[in-house]
Amino acid sequence: MMNEQNSASPSRWPNRWGKLLASVSFVLIFFGGLVTTTVAGMAVPDWPRTYGYNMFLYPFYDWFFGPWDLFVEHGHRLLGTSAGILAILLVIATFRATRSTTMRRFSVALLALVIFQGVLGGIRVLRDDRLVANLHGLVGPAFFALVVAFCTLSSRWYSQNVVRAERRQADFGRAGLFRWAVVLLVLCYLQLAVGSLLRHVDVTISPRGFPHLVYTHLALGIFLMLATGLYWLRTGMLANTGLRWQIHALALAIIVQVVLGLITWVMKYGFPWWLDQYLFAARFVVPDKTMQQTLLVTAHMAMGSAILGLWTLHVVRFHCLRTKFSTATSPRAEAAAEPMPLGT
Amino acid sequence: MQTKIPKTGFDAPTATVVPCCRQYTGAWIALAIAILVATVAGCRPSRGLEFAANEVELLKLERYKFAPGQRLDPSYREQVDAVMASLFGTPDEPAFPFPANDESSFRQILSMEHVAVAAGPVASVDDGKTNLGLYRKHCANCHGLVGDGAGPVALTLNPYPRDFRLGKFKFKSTPLRVPPTDADLAKIIRHGIPGTAMPAFPGLPPHELAALVDYVKYLSIRGEVERRLWDEVTNLNGEPLVEIPGKLQTAEAREAFRKRIVSDPNSAVTAILFDDVLPRWVERDQRVTQVGEIPAGVAVESSEFSRFAANGRELFVGKANCIQCHGIPGQAATQPVHYDDWTNDWVKTPGVDVLIRKTMRDFIRAGALPPRQIRPRNLAFPVYRGGGEAEALYLRIKNGIEGTPMPSSVSLSDTEIWELVAFVRSLPLGGKQ
Numbered sequence: 065m066m067n068e069q070n071s072a073s074p075s076r077w078p079n080r081w082g083k084l085l086a087s088v089s090f091v092l093i094f095f096g097g098l099v100t101t102t103v104a105g106m107a108v109p110d111w112p113r114t115y116g117y118n119m120f121l122y123p124f125y126d127w128f129f130g131p132w133d134l135f136v137e138h139g140h141r142l143l144g145t146s147a148g149i150l151a152i153l154l155v156i157a158t159f160r161a162t163r164s165t166t167m168r169r170f171s172v173a174l175l176a177l178v179i180f181q182g183v184l185g186g187i188r189v190l191r192d193d194r195l196v197a198n199l200h201g202l203v204g205p206a207f208f209a210l211v212v213a214f215c216t217l218s219s220r221w222y223s224q225n226v227v228r229a230e231r232r233q234a235d236f237g238r239a240g241l242f243r244w245a246v247v248l249l250v251l252c253y254l255q256l257a258v259g260s261l262l263r264h265v266d267v268t269i270s271p272r273g274f275p276h277l278v279y280t281h282l283a284l285g286i287f288l289m290l291a292t293g294l295y296w297l298r299t300g301m302l303a304n305t306g307l308r309w310q311i312h313a314l315a316l317a318i319i320v321q322v323v324l325g326l327i328t329w330v331m332k333y334g335f336p337w338w339l340d341q342y343l344f345a346a347r348f349v350v351p352d353k354t355m356q357q358t359l360l361v362t363a364h365m366a367m368g369s370a371i372l373g374l375w376t377l378h379v380v381r382f383h384c385l386r387t388k389f390s391t392a393t394s395p396r397a398e399a400a401a402e403p404m405p406l407g408t
Numbered sequence: 409m410q411t412k413i414p415k416t417g418f419d420a421p422t423a424t425v426v427p428c429c430r431q432y433t434g435a436w437i438a439l440a441i442a443i444l445v446a447t448v449a450g451c452r453p454s455r456g457l458e459f460a461a462n463e464v465e466l467l468k469l470e471r472y473k474f475a476p477g478q479r480l481d482p483s484y485r486e487q488v489d490a491v492m493a494s495l496f497g498t499p500d501e502p503a504f505p506f507p508a509n510d511e512s513s514f515r516q517i518l519s520m521e522h523v524a525v526a527a528g529p530v531a532s533v534d535d536g537k538t539n540l541g542l543y544r545k546h547c548a549n550c551h552g553l554v555g556d557g558a559g560p561v562a563l564t565l566n567p568y569p570r571d572f573r574l575g576k577f578k579f580k581s582t583p584l585r586v587p588p589t590d591a592d593l594a595k596i597i598r599h600g601i602p603g604t605a606m607p608a609f610p611g612l613p614p615h616e617l618a619a620l621v622d623y624v625k626y627l628s629i630r631g632e633v634e635r636r637l638w639d640e641v642t643n644l645n646g647e648p649l650v651e652i653p654g655k656l657q658t659a660e661a662r663e664a665f666r667k668r669i670v671s672d673p674n675s676a677v678t679a680i681l682f683d684d685v686l687p688r689w690v691e692r693d694q695r696v697t698q699v700g701e702i703p704a705g706v707a708v709e710s711s712e713f714s715r716f717a718a719n720g721r722e723l724f725v726g727k728a729n730c731i732q733c734h735g736i737p738g739q740a741a742t743q744p745v746h747y748d749d750w751t752n753d754w755v756k757t758p759g760v761d762v763l764i765r766k767t768m769r770d771f772i773r774a775g776a777l778p779p780r781q782i783r784p785r786n787l788a789f790p791v792y793r794g795g796g797e798a799e800a801l802y803l804r805i806k807n808g809i810e811g812t813p814m815p816s817s818v819s820l821s822d823t824e825i826w827e828l829v830a831f832v833r834s835l836p837l838g839g840k841q
Contacts, residue, residue, distance in 0.1 A: 103530055103545045103546075105530070106531045106532060107532045107536050108532070109531060109532065109533070126535055130536055131532075131536040131537055131539075133532055133536055133539070134532065134536030137536075176437075176440070177440075180440050192530075199443065265549055265560040265561060267457075267544055267548040267549060267553045267559060268457060270558075270775075271559065271561065271562045271777070272563065273560070274560050274561050275564050333561065333564065333565060333605045334565075336566075340603050340786065341786065343789050343791070346602065346603045346786065346789045346791045347602045347603065347789065347791040348602060349599070349601070349602045349607070350600060350606070350607035350608065351600075351607065351610065352546065352600075352608060352609050353609065354611060
């Protein structure tokens with residue numbers, strides 16, 4: 065049976081394409097963030113063409129060495145298209161590698177989502193609409209998180225190591241912790257949604273709403289930080305290598321993210337007035353659209369997606385472990401429960 | 409048992425892992441299509457916007473001039489809206505009430521080419537080389553589409569972003585009630601205002617900076633004219649301000665009406681434009697305060713400095729009475745309660761009391777921002793929002809800071825002002841005088 069499974073030699077391609085897609089999506093999200101941060105969304109008025117050119121035929125020199133706004137907007141489009149192509153390859157690889165309807169549908173859903181996202185981006189440009197911009201900014205991270213989930217489900221870790229490595233652990237099946245992880249994942253996405261609203265303000269709206277959004281974002285941020293910290297403490301009980309590194313990474317990332325969030329505020333709106341009894345605050349001038357501001361603000365936004373991806377990875381792995389345990393009588397779990405050589 | 413292993417290339421997850429994919433595919437697709445349809449059909453693009461009327465000003469005038477509860481006759485509203493739309497156009501299609509005469513000096517006030525570049529939705533042309541909609545791109549989130557200082561993020565900032573519609577600016581080289589020069593505005597936009605949310609825009613190309621300067625002037629003049637029009641119509645008793653020629657939907661119709669208004673020498677509107685608001689913007693360059701020669705004693709390194717600063721100190725605590733607001737760093741001081749002119753403009757209305765929120769409710773509903781005290785500058789830091797050069801400090805002390813309690817020093821001689829400059833500069837040095 066061992067040999068049987070080894071000789072089936074699981075195709076690595078869905079996972080490889082998945083990982084590449086995840087990386088490209090992350091860069092894509094960063095570029096999307098740059099577009100919003102520098103208000104470059106309307107730098108190319110037409111879509112799907114770029115100044116009348118087919119997107120891929122737009123002169124490289126004019127793009128790469130052109131004005132910043134054109135550089136980020138057109139770059140974002142090129143990256144978006146690459147993500148679409150990768151998603152197609154992912155679907156092909158998945159259909160060749162597995163008969164699992166779940167995974168096949170998952171890959172098709174990813175492709176559908178990336179197309180949907182591309183069309184949203186187009187509508188955003190053609191209609192210059194804030195609501196669509198918001199939606200576009202929210203589908204991006206969701207797509208990234210789903211690609212991460214796909215990678216996890218198609219990974220070697222999932223198919224081989226899981227039960228062997230974790231069998232000894234009795235603790236990780238604790239429902240309480242898992243539920244926490246799911247709640248935090250959802251809240252994290254909610255936080256991204258609020259952040260997206262903060263970034264896409266419409267000049268016509270009344271100023272009354274914005275402070276509420278700011279406080280919500282702040283409160284949720286503090287809550288997420290504390291809750292992630294608690295989660296990190298609690299998971300000391302999970303001597304589980306397959307889960308632990310993500311928790312460490314999350315704890316670190318959320319601290320970085322809170323700091324980046326504060327920096328973002330200062331970079332855009334200056335220090336709060338009650339700090340002006342300190343020289344550093346009193347003399348600070350908001351440096352608008354400088355590289356420093358652009359990168360820091362965009363880093364905050366991209367870090368949000370990274371944290372969402374980490375939570376997704378964690379939750380999916382956690383879920384896999386739990387279901388494997390709770391369905392220990394299922395044929396697959398039994399099969400996998402047979403001793404397995406390490407390092408296959 | 410082997411036969412039960414699913415024939416998959418890799419170990420596929422059980423349905424429990426991603427249950428929603430399997431069961432609700434149809435629902436997901438329907439949701440996606442619904443969102444797409446809703447977004448394509450439903451939302452309002454950022455084009456075709458209109459300038460909001462200055463409701464706060466109108467409410468204030470009604471409180472001052474009318475019996476309680478009485479509101480302005482709607483026909484006057486229509487007239488003011490029509491006149492404003494014709495004189496100044498819309499956020500996307502700006503216009504300006506230049507007089508019919510091409511030679512007129514009013515034409516120097518601003519260039520409509522500049523205004524057109526700064527107006528409208530954010531866009532680029534010429535392969536991204538020309539940016540349009542600069543004001544909405546860089547400024548409107550704080551200063552608001554009409555320049556009312558009440559953009560979407562305004563409430564989170566202190567001080568609030570400038571409301572341009574009063575025509576008052578703080579950091580300028582001209583005396584009170586004289587508008588700032590182009591160089592003053594450009595300096596503020598280029599370098600920002602430390603300690604406030606007003607950013608520096610170091611990367612703006614010069615022509616974009618010039619366009620934004622002109623757009624600030626445009627919004628400011630537009631706001632001043634509107635205020636005076638409301639004042640005018642609240643004085644009328646039934647007779648029309650102007651006869652509106654039907655609907656003014658198109659830019660051409662508005663232009664025709666604008667030409668008619670500006671060439672009618674007897675109308676109240678031309679009086680407001682050409683006798684009141686615009687002349688001040690033409691004269692401002694002639695009315696710049698001359699700083700004269702800077703005495704050596706204001707330089708910190710100078711041997712004269714301590715004498716200057718000591719004299720300045722006498723003035724600061726005595727004749728000039730700066731101490732009533734600023735105190736001397738390190739010494740206990742009472743902070744007087746002050747509001748700036750943008751707040752005082754409406755909180756002085758009869759029946760309004762800054763301490764009782766209820767009395768301000770109607771104004772806040774009309775768009776006024778809740779009053780916030782203005783704090784005199786902390787002079788312990790060598791940070792000056794209008795610039796720390798000797799000339800800048802001289803101008804601040806001589807002319808005061810428009811719109812704020814900081815007074816102009818009419819009774820002080822030039823030397824005394826320079827002595828105050830030296831003293832102000834000595835304060836951050838920790839009493840070295």
